[in-house]
Amino acid sequence: xxxxxxxxxxxxxxxxxxxxxxxxxxxxxxxxxxxxxxxxxxxxxxxxxxxxxxxxxxxxxxxxxxxxxxxxxxxxxxxxxxxxxxxxxxxxxxxxxxxxxxxxxxxxxxxxxxxxxxx
Amino acid sequence: xxxxxxxxxxxxxxxxxxxxxxxxxxxxxxxxxxxxxxxxxxxxxxxxxxxxxxxxxxxxxxxxxxxxxxxxxxxxxxxxxxxxxxxxxxxxxxxxxxxxxxxxxxxxx
Numbered sequence: 001x002x003x004x005x006x007x008x009x010x011x012x013x014x015x016x017x018x019x020x021x022x023x024x025x026x027x028x029x030x031x032x033x034x035x036x037x038x039x040x041x042x043x044x045x046x047x048x049x050x051x052x053x054x055x056x057x058x059x060x061x062x063x064x065x066x067x068x069x070x071x072x073x074x075x076x077x078x079x080x081x082x083x084x085x086x087x088x089x090x091x092x093x094x095x096x097x098x099x100x101x102x103x104x105x106x107x108x109x110x111x112x113x114x115x116x117x118x119x
Numbered sequence: 120x121x122x123x124x125x126x127x128x129x130x131x132x133x134x135x136x137x138x139x140x141x142x143x144x145x146x147x148x149x150x151x152x153x154x155x156x157x158x159x160x161x162x163x164x165x166x167x168x169x170x171x172x173x174x175x176x177x178x179x180x181x182x183x184x185x186x187x188x189x190x191x192x193x194x195x196x197x198x199x200x201x202x203x204x205x206x207x208x209x210x211x212x213x214x215x216x217x218x219x220x221x222x223x224x225x226x227x228x
Contacts, residue, residue, distance in 0.1 A: 033215060042123075042208060042220035043163075056215055091162060093216075107153065108216055110163040 003027065004094045005074075006111035013082050014119050021114045024074040025094030032075040033108065034067060037089040049075055082118045089113045121146045123211050125219035132199055133227050140194040140222045142209035147187045151212040154183050154194050156205045157221070163208065167194070199226045 005024040013019050030051040035043040045059040049069040069075040093108040122145045151170050155163040167176045167183040175184040182195040206223045210216040
């Protein structure tokens with residue numbers, strides 16, 4: 001995973017609670033992608049962030065979901081008032097390019113994911 | 120909107136066989152195409168990256184091709200081994216990466 005760290009590895013929440021998923025890209029890298037993988041389905045793009053900026057959030061549900069990547073600390077994917085349909089594996093990915101370069105034409109390295117289970 | 124399709128959805132072969140996984144995409148204006156491997160309960164591992172100006176990439180027993188004009192890519196695995204059993208995902212790079220649903224490969228000893 002080239003140093004892309006996600007935590008927690010597993011997260012259990014009851015309906016209506018909040019879920020916070022964390023992702024730290026390779027040290028010094030400033031681009032993060034979040035993906036969701038539902039059972040038996042492929043990965044679905046959610047949001048692309050650069051430090052302190054949301055570049056593309058076209059895959060984010062309109063309500064309850066938000067993402068940030070502050071100047072200091074990991075990127076956070078927040079899901080408010082979780083429902084059972086939110087149960088999925090959430091992956092973040094970081095491009096392999098050195099800091100300061102664009103994310104295109106570079107390999108993506110993925111974290112091990114957070115498995116969210118909503119009871 | 121880019122759509123990525125992978126065929127077949129599942130494939131089972133005996134050890135030693137050569138095999139081909141297929142990926143098609145609807146919008147040929149891409150930056151790159153990447154093949155990943157995903158083991159059960161794990162994250163994704165990048166296998167091969169093909170830039171939009173390239174036609175193929177090779178790594179060991181893996182060879183990936185790209186035909187932008189027809190919107191197709193193939194992943195060729197030579198002399199398959201049980202350790203190759205995994206789900207293989209292709210992803211098309213635009214401003215983000217769009218994934219196919221994957222091909223679940225089982226290589227039987």
